[in-house]
Amino acid sequence: MNGISILKARVRAGFAVFAGCLLALLSGCAPLGQLVPQTWELRSHWPQGVPQTVELTQVPFFPQDEFQCGPAALATVLAHTGVPITPEPLVSQVWLPSRQGSLQVEMLATPRRYNRISYVLAPSYADMLREVAAGNPVLVLQDIGAVLTQWHYAVINGFDYSSGTVFLRSGTQARQEMPFTAFERTWIKSRYWAMVTMPPDKIPATAAEDAWMTAVLAMARTGDGASITTAYETALRRWPDNLQAAIGLANEHHSRGSLITAAAILRRALLARPKSVVLINNLAQTLSDQGRHGEALTLLGQADTNSPFGEEVRSTRELIEQRIEQQRSALR
Amino acid sequence: MMMKKLVGRGLIVSMLALSIQTAGAGMIGADKAAAQADRSMVVSVLTRAETASQLQAQGVDTRAALERVAAMNDQEVSQLAADMKSAPAGADGGTILAVVVIAAAVWYFAFRK
Numbered sequence: 001m002n003g004i005s006i007l008k009a010r011v012r013a014g015f016a017v018f019a020g021c022l023l024a025l026l027s028g029c030a031p032l033g034q035l036v037p038q039t040w041e042l043r044s045h046w047p048q049g050v051p052q053t054v055e056l057t058q059v060p061f062f063p064q065d066e067f068q069c070g071p072a073a074l075a076t077v078l079a080h081t082g083v084p085i086t087p088e089p090l091v092s093q094v095w096l097p098s099r100q101g102s103l104q105v106e107m108l109a110t111p112r113r114y115n116r117i118s119y120v121l122a123p124s125y126a127d128m129l130r131e132v133a134a135g136n137p138v139l140v141l142q143d144i145g146a147v148l149t150q151w152h153y154a155v156i157n158g159f160d161y162s163s164g165t166v167f168l169r170s171g172t173q174a175r176q177e178m179p180f181t182a183f184e185r186t187w188i189k190s191r192y193w194a195m196v197t198m199p200p201d202k203i204p205a206t207a208a209e210d211a212w213m214t215a216v217l218a219m220a221r222t223g224d225g226a227s228i229t230t231a232y233e234t235a236l237r238r239w240p241d242n243l244q245a246a247i248g249l250a251n252e253h254h255s256r257g258s259l260i261t262a263a264a265i266l267r268r269a270l271l272a273r274p275k276s277v278v279l280i281n282n283l284a285q286t287l288s289d290q291g292r293h294g295e296a297l298t299l300l301g302q303a304d305t306n307s308p309f310g311e312e313v314r315s316t317r318e319l320i321e322q323r324i325e326q327q328r329s330a331l332r
Numbered sequence: 333m334m335m336k337k338l339v340g341r342g343l344i345v346s347m348l349a350l351s352i353q354t355a356g357a358g359m360i361g362a363d364k365a366a367a368q369a370d371r372s373m374v375v376s377v378l379t380r381a382e383t384a385s386q387l388q389a390q391g392v393d394t395r396a397a398l399e400r401v402a403a404m405n406d407q408e409v410s411q412l413a414a415d416m417k418s419a420p421a422g423a424d425g426g427t428i429l430a431v432v433v434i435a436a437a438v439w440y441f442a443f444r445k
Contacts, residue, residue: 067423067424069422070422073422093400096392096416098390099421101423141420151420151421221403244366285358285359
């Protein structure tokens with residue numbers, strides 16, 4: 001045999017081995033229900049109230065540059081909520097040069113700089129569909145590698161149950177169609193990681209109270225006053241007994257000098273939680289700031305002295321007593 | 333060089349300290365009243381500065397690093413420090429890598445003696 005035919009034989013053998021391995025890897029030798037458990041579940045339990053076809057055609061599209069699906073995906077969801085943004089400025093905010101990509105925790109943090117609240121969904125296909133149906137495009141982390149792991153961010157903006165397809169804005173494709181099953185295969189690797197970004201006056205369809213408040217508080221680190229106030233207001237309207245929303249909203253008003261409003265919010269919250277030391281402290285402070293020192297001290301007396309906020313309560317008491325003393329000396 | 337590094341660090345710490353938001357005088361912040369608030373787990377300004385420095389070491393501009401850390405809550409800052417080198421970093425939409433791998437494998441099988 002001459003060299004050429006040996007070469008050909010080897011190439012053929014190589015392909016065969018390689019193709020065989022690939023096939024084995026991809027098929028996994030497991031039943032469909034195990035490979036794509038959540039798609040399987042959807043067949044018998046389609047989420048209630050979610051239409052079978054949704055396409056958010058208004059979701060903008062920003063084709064990505066090499067390695068920069070993070071900025072492109074973020075720009076997509078941010079622009080959808082009204083932020084005038086493109087991928088370029090996001091590169092220095094979310095792209096990590098040494099990794100040539102974007103970390104999930106940074107994808108979450110960046111929207112806050114634009115007064116948007118980012119929220120990680122439960123690892124649930126049904127929840128993701130519900131959000132899209134509610135008008136919220138969902139940013140997902142996929143492993144799109146055929147053999148090696150290849151992490152990639154894309155945005156889901158629609159689905160069609162009858163054809164079993166999800167629609168994505170992904171990479172350089174404005175409208176990528178993926179079967180439900182294939183999509184789950186890419187998504188399962190990131191443990192079904194998905195996030196939405198919301199303007200301050202909206203709450204995700206699947207938001208859980210405590211998790212949402214954590215997200216709001218995170219946004220409050222860098223958001224502007226008006227956005228933070230709106231976020232707390234919206235949360236309080238949705239969950240009228242939420243302690244953090246009441247405290248946060250009252251604080252926002254207090255810091256702008258709207259003491260009457262702040263006091264009203266705190267008083268209302270105290271009705272449901274008369275023992276809350278934070279509410280007592282903050283209302284007492286507000287009353288004193290209004291000149292109602294006697295009332296403030298009386299209220300403060302109700303605070304449990306063993307509370308972890310004992311220090312703050314003591315400071316507030318001292319301040320009020322000082323003010324009373326100053327008043328007295330002024331009157332002499 | 334050492335001096336430059338120390339001064340740089342000092343600058344980062346003071347800039348971070350300035351950027352921390354506090355509730356109005358005498359008011360306890362909503363974050364302190366968190367349902368699962370663990371007051372012993374507060375991430376210090378110094379830890380934030382360290383994480384910002386780590387970002388810098390990974391190629392991020394100084395100012396940008398500070399701003400990126402500032403947008404994260406304490407738990408996220410801790411997570412970032414751990415994630416930087418190994419957590420998933422979403423990057424590419426192409427199949428270029430897979431093609432390269434397949435081509436290399438074919439080459440190897442074909443030309444191995």
